[in-house]
């Protein structure tokens with residue numbers, strides 16, 4: 001089961017897809033380095049699968065974050081920073097346990113692609129990809145955040161063309177093999 005994925009408007013304004021023909025295949029984000037799994041947080045097999053992913057990818061750290069006004073301190077401020085286009089020096093790994101929200105990523109042509117993440121979806125954004133996040137109309141999402149070792153959540157807001165991680169990412173995206181090999 002793949003997530004719903006579609007293009008946003010020219011200025012990245014929020015936009016729902018209007019008909020299923022507008023939906024994009026998962027490969028459109030895999031080619032820019034995004035990885036995706038669907039697990040079912042209510043099933044024990046999923047726990048095993050999560051453990052396997054964590055072991056294989058070295059995700060030793062995890063915590064939980066609930067994004068809603070009464071559970072998240074400085075909610076408005078945090079939402080604003082999540083929605084401000086940024087990169088990280090490391091992967092961003094999120095597993096949705098409840099609720100839903102939108103992860104927006106820039107494609108090769110710098111256009112916004114929206115990925116609608118719901119319960120059971122696990123997404124990995126590669127280091128250096130421009131992205132942002134926003135809750136959808138449910139206004140609630142519970143996420144597991146994973147990390148290799150001690151977590152670093154530092155966000156570098158765009159522009160970051162001189163950041164070495166950004167430069168490495170751009171090289172991978174432009175190369176013929178880079179992310180094609182990483183995707184499964």
Ligand SMILES: CSCCC(=O)C(=O)O
Pocket residue numbers: 065082092094131132133143153155
């Ligand atoms: C809290 S999940 C998504 C927001 C984000 O991009 C981030 O935390 O860096």
Ligand SMILES: [Fe+2]
Pocket residue numbers: 086087088092131155
């Ligand atoms: Fe981020």
